[in-house]
Amino acid sequence: MSTDWLIKNAELVNEGRRRHADLRVRLGRIDAIGDGLSARPGEQVIDATGLWLLPGMIDDQVHFREPGLTHKADIAHESRACAAGGITSFMEMPNTKPPALDRASLEAKYARAAETSATNYAFYLGASNDNLEAIRALDPKAAPGIKVFMGASTGNMLVDDPATLDAIFREAPTPIITHCEDTPMIDALHAKARERYGENIPAREHPLIRSREACIKSTRLAISLARKHGTRLHVLHISTADELALFQPGPLKGKQITAETCVHFLHFSDADYEQLGFLIKCNPAIKTAADREAITRAVAEGRIDVLATDHAPHLLEEKALAYDKAPSGLPLVQFALQAALQRVSEGKLTLERVVEAVSHAPATLFNVHERGFLREGYAADLVLVDPRKPHTVRREEVLSKCGWSPFEGHTFDHSIAATFVNGRRVWDGLRVDESVRGERLAFDR
Structure with a gap:
């Protein structure tokens, strides 16, 4: 060909x-x-x-579910959806089954992608309370970064031991990327919702349970650890206006701490739960229209550096379950670039800024070799x-x-x-x- x-x-x-x-x-x-x-x-x-x-979009935050959850997604299908949506490279998360917590499990994912992926690929190493040695031993060229779930309920990948968390930030050989929500706060609000609604918690309660306070508390902790140790930190899927003041506007160059949001936070608001219900249940939660507008402005001014998807497919029958059993996550890659460009049509983002956020910035942030730009000699x-x-x-x-x-x-x-x-x-x-x-x-x- x-x-x-x-x-x-x-x-x-x-x-x-x-x-x-x-x-x-x-x-x-x-x-x-x-x-x-x-x-x-x-x-x-x-x-x-x-x-x-345009240079192809580099989506630095996807969940393709392989291995272990391939009844709902796999690298072959999701990479083809990427291709149809203008995404030419993806970076996939470690919370598969088994999770990618060591070099062997990481390389197994690379081997599978070489066989089936229609687009370019990379895989994060995950952090847990007991894999610090694997983190220390990671070859910086082997993964885009180390994913730390600071408050996400993902089995043994929730890093909640303060000493371990401090050591990860101190010794990580690559950028750290974080999911920031405070689990104790979420659990307390969830218990109150169950007292009120029983098993029939409505979708509109999701952003109140996965609250803005839980987001900002955890984000502040991650930033404090990064500043303490001089860690290169990238905070994922900002969903609230409250967190924006923690990040600096302007060009990416020279920033130690960067931020990212996702296309669904620019498109939906809590008003959409009435029609879409758990179809738009995700963590962190989609919040208010005011949050949406503030986040969009933050992308425009470079306070949020990267725009990605957090693509996380689940089956429709799973989404039809009651609140506690309906999983969080949305399939997004196929229409993500179009959703971002819609903000250009609305006059909220420039076309040049969208290209910076979806292509140039992730390439620069993760030191991707010769991709992400229209330059002679580049892929x-x-x-x-x-x-x-x-x-x-x-x-x-x-x-x-x-x-x-x-x-x-x-x-x-x-x-x-x-x-x-x-x-x-x-x-x-x-x-x-x-x-x-x-x-x-x-x-x-």
């Missing part, structure tokens, strides 16, 4: 600029960017007049977006294994016209090329 392309007449969006230009792909790399490039023998030519050409991970072709989400087009999307019935203003991974067109606007396989992400450390 060809990895040599000439994309003509596109509007390139890269490093804060827009320009109309041509881009040549040769042997999986960006060979040239310029005006009036002429086709060479063997190249396939795409007339991209009217289309945006040709590309997405063509049609800004003039609206797209209404239908259940039958969902590629995630769970088979549904919280965006069903919503019309986005943009469509994903094509996605290229290492120069190979994996998505042509209609279907995934099943022959394409991604590569293991490399880290310049």
Whole structure:
């Protein structure tokens, strides 16, 4: 299959600029960017007049459920959903079964992805109360970072021993990324809700149980530990306006502590629980419209550095259970970039800022080797977006294994016209090329 392309007449969006230009792909790399490039023998030519050409999205926060939970998701299905959504690389979380708490389990996931992933991939090492030696021994080039669940109920991956937590922040050889919610506060509020509602806790109570106070208390703890030890810290899925003052606005360069939010926190609010119920139950919880607007402004000003998904599929029958049994998490990757671009249509984010948050920033933050930018010599991970072709989400087009999307019935203003991974067109606007396989992400450390 060809990895040599000439994309003509596109509007390139890269490093804060827009320009109309041509881009040549040769042997999986960006060979040239310029005006009036002429086709060479063997190249396939795409007339991209009217289309945006962006670096592929790098989603640094996904749960693909493999191994151990493949009845609801797996690397093969979810990476194809990524491709259809313009995501060319993903970084997957360690809370699988078994969890990725040592180098052997980490490498087993890499081996599986090499066989089945349609996009590029990397996997985090997880932290627990008893794997400090594995953390100390981690090769910094083997994983994007170390995931610490500070208050997430994920079995033995909840790090709640103060001495261990302090040691992890002191000795981590890679960036630490954190899920910040305070479990004791959540448990107390959950008990009160059960006293009031019994087993029939309504979905609207979820953001009150997984409260803003629980988020900010845990986030403050993570930041205090990072400052104490000089740790490179990245705080995931900010969901409240209250946490924003803890982070600095402006460019990513030079920041020791960075923040991330997710597309569903820019799209939904607590008003949507009435219609969608547990379909939008996630941790941390979707909160108010005021939180949504404050978070969107924080993305615009660079106070929040990265925009990701926290893609976490569950089956519809699981989501139909009562509150205590209905799992938290949403399938998001296939329509995440479109959801982000919708904020551009609304005038709340610029196109350049979206590209920075979904592509440049994760590449820079995690030292990803030669990806995340439209630069000559870099890997040709590309997405063509049609800004003039609206797209209404239908259940039958969902590629995630769970088979549904919280965006069903919503019309986005943009469509994903094509996605290229290492120069190979994996998505042509209609279907995934099943022959394409991604590569293991490399880290310049």
